[in-house]
Amino acid sequence: MAKIAVYKFGGASVKDSDSIKNLADIFRNRLRKNLVIVVSAMGKTTNSLEEIIDLRLKSEDWYSKSAILETFHLKVCEELFEQDHPVFSRIKNWFIQLKLAVERPLTKENYDEFYDQVVSFGELVATTIVMEYLCAQGLIVLWQDARELIRTNSDFRFAQVDWGWTRVACQSQLLPKLDQFPVLTQGFIGADAKGRTTTLGREGSDFTAAILAACLDAESVTIWKDVPGVLNADPKRFPAARLFDELDYKQAAQMTFYGASVIHPKTIKPLANKSIPLFVKSFLNPEAKGTKIYGSGKPNPTPTLIVKDRQILVTFQVTDFSFVEEQHIHQVYRELDLLKLRVNLLQTSAIGISIVIDYQLFKLEKLVEKLASIFKVRYNENLQLLTILNPEEEMIRGFSASYTILLEQRTRTTFQLVGKPI
Numbered sequence: 095m096a097k098i099a100v101y102k103f104g105g106a107s108v109k110d111s112d113s114i115k116n117l118a119d120i121f122r123n124r125l126r127k128n129l130v131i132v133v134s135a136m137g138k139t140t141n142s143l144e145e146i147i148d149l150r151l152k153s154e155d156w157y158s159k160s161a162i163l164e165t166f167h168l169k170v171c172e173e174l175f176e177q178d179h180p181v182f183s184r185i186k187n188w189f190i191q192l193k194l195a196v197e198r199p200l201t202k203e204n205y206d207e208f209y210d211q212v213v214s215f216g217e218l219v220a221t222t223i224v225m226e227y228l229c230a231q232g233l234i235v236l237w238q239d240a241r242e243l244i245r246t247n248s249d250f251r252f253a254q255v256d257w258g259w260t261r262v263a264c265q266s267q268l269l270p271k272l273d274q275f276p277v278l279t280q281g282f283i284g285a286d287a288k289g290r291t292t293t294l295g296r297e298g299s300d301f302t303a304a305i306l307a308a309c310l311d312a313e314s315v316t317i318w319k320d321v322p323g324v325l326n327a328d329p330k331r332f333p334a335a336r337l338f339d340e341l342d343y344k345q346a347a348q349m350t351f352y353g354a355s356v357i358h359p360k361t362i363k364p365l366a367n368k369s370i371p372l373f374v375k376s377f378l379n380p381e382a383k384g385t386k387i388y389g390s391g392k393p394n395p396t397p398t399l400i401v402k403d404r405q406i407l408v409t410f411q412v413t414d415f416s417f418v419e420e421q422h423i424h425q426v427y428r429e430l431d432l433l434k435l436r437v438n439l440l441q442t443s444a445i446g447i448s449i450v451i452d453y454q455l456f457k458l459e460k461l462v463e464k465l466a467s468i469f470k471v472r473y474n475e476n477l478q479l480l481t482i483l484n485p486e487e488e489m490i491r492g493f494s495a496s497y498t499i500l501l502e503q504r505t506r507t508t509f510q511l512v513g514k515p516i
């Protein structure tokens with residue numbers, strides 16, 4: 095049977111015209127049939143689309159922001175294509191559709207659905223440009239709408255995959271195309287049973303690559319990054335960070351859980367279940383080996399540092415002089431689940447439950463609203479969550495001294511603190 099490979103290129107790898115040219119260079123000797131290419135939105139486009147939604151919500155001028163975004167994409171096209179290339183009208187067409195989506199009614203209630211209809215344009219526009227450019231270079235790829243392949247439920251912004259449906263679609267629609275051509279599609283987006291666009295969570299394109307690989311029984315996934323592979327700290331924060339040559343699925347999954355942004359947290363599981371290796375490589379140095387993540391069964395004891403920004407520490411205190419019981423934890427977790435909020439850290443004391451969650455518009459407000467009648471709720475915003483896996487004592491001392499710490503937790507293999515850097 096044909097060996098299928100999946101490549102994923104994130105925002106940084108298509109952030110401008112030079113990056114797109116570099117991407118074409120990567121493909122010059124790698125492009126082949128049975129290759130699926132997943133591309134996400136260019137640079138910080140998704141953030142800009144979020145800002146447009148935010149302005150729209152506040153009834154402020156979102157139109158100029160959308161015009162800036164359109165101009166940015168058209169300028170990239172000017173640098174890549176001849177003046178009369180059809181890509182220009184295709185991009186303008188996407189932006190007309192984007193504006194129509196933003197003009198639709200928006201309330202707090204339909205916010206999540208509205209969000210997905212709008213942010214998905216980042217991927218649609220980027221894949222159009224990349225596909226047209228590759229084809230113009232003689233690198234023929236087929237453009238595929240990911241919403242025809244990835245079926246999800248209607249949990250907008252955090253949609254859950256309908257694996258059965260998606261697998262059938264991949265096998266029946268994608269496989270025959272791959273038999274003849276490489277196929278390029280969008281990360282991050284899917285559609286629910288009613289055909290409405292959904293998204294898989296911010297930075298979810300890695301997960302798309304894993305979904306497609308699992309459903310196609312691919313032989314490997316490669317995530318192309320602006321870093322050499324998976325390192326033991328974010329090299330943008332800690333320049334002395336070291337590269338892992340290989341990592342076990344379990345350890346990589348653990349790192350993503352604590353917030354290592356190099357891979358989306360949901361990526362590992364579908365790959366591990368099918369023993370599909372995941373390569374993380376640099377698009378700036380494509381010949382370098384990068385990191386291989388697979389079922390090595392060997393834990394790597396290197397201390398690993400992970401920092402998560404924009405964290406909120408929320409404390410729920412029992413008000414009636416009773417102690418924290420299972421039922422209290424259950425009440426808090428039920429609300430968190432309904433709001434699709436994930437707990438990054440939990441600590442209970444005699445009379446309180448403290449949790450650390452990511453910042454998300456409206457979510458904290460809704461959580462407090464729901465639980466204020468049962469608990470006294472207090473919170474601190476804009477904190478950092480620092481996790482050290484396999485810590486050395488000296489590191490713990492050093493980092494503890496450089497934070498105003500609000501909460502700290504330790505196990506044999508993990509040290510975590512929540513606070514503000516001094």
Ligand code: ASP
Nearest residue numbers: 134140282296297298299
């Ligand atoms: N463009 C989306 C985001 O920035 C998805 C991704 O980059 O993976 O969240």
Ligand code: MG
Nearest residue numbers: 105134135140
């Ligand atoms: Mg992105």
